[in-house]
Amino acid sequence: MAHFLYGDAEVFRLSCLADEAVLAQQQIFKLPESVSNIAPAIERNGKVFLVSKVLTRSDLDDNLSRVLLPKKHVLDNVSNFLTMKEWEDVNNTEEGIEVRTWVGDREEENGTHFKYWDKSLKSYLFYKHWIKLAKKHSLNIGDKLNVWGRRDPDTNELRFEFTFDKQ
Secondary structure, X not given: OOOXXXXXXHHHHHHHHXXXXXHHHHOOOOOOHXXXXXXXXXXXXXXXXXXXXXXXXXXXXXXXXXXXXXXXXXXXXXXXXXXXXXXXXXXHOOOOEEEEEEEOOEEOOOOEXXXXXXXXXXXXXXXXXXXXXXXXXXXXXXXXXXXXXXXXXXXXXXXXXXXXEOO
């Protein structure tokens, strides 16, 4: 892919990011075995596999009400799926970004927030209403959370869709 020289460094950076986004879309994501058999149907609906996590005790703690995500997978996959503005807000604002949350074909009553927690954890996480969602779906230690990304076709609004592999 050829790059053109731009006088404005920011325009060049945006062009490089656009090139990376195109390449990321062309990549074939390695899907977890438990969902690989349903991948063709999900891909037809515009969903992209982003990250998975085996749930731990702290992910299901009522007092913490957050689930930590593997930082490398977030950086490799989720960062390429978000807009530049969304990614900046995830990393640079106290609240992160609020996202509509779906489980299966149903939208959850309460969305969740996604952010980078730079204080002590230095990790990405979902918080706000996470523990309600975990209880509603009877999640346990050892269950696997799979996170898929999707954009509303009319508004381009970000959606995270969760699937669970129960132990």
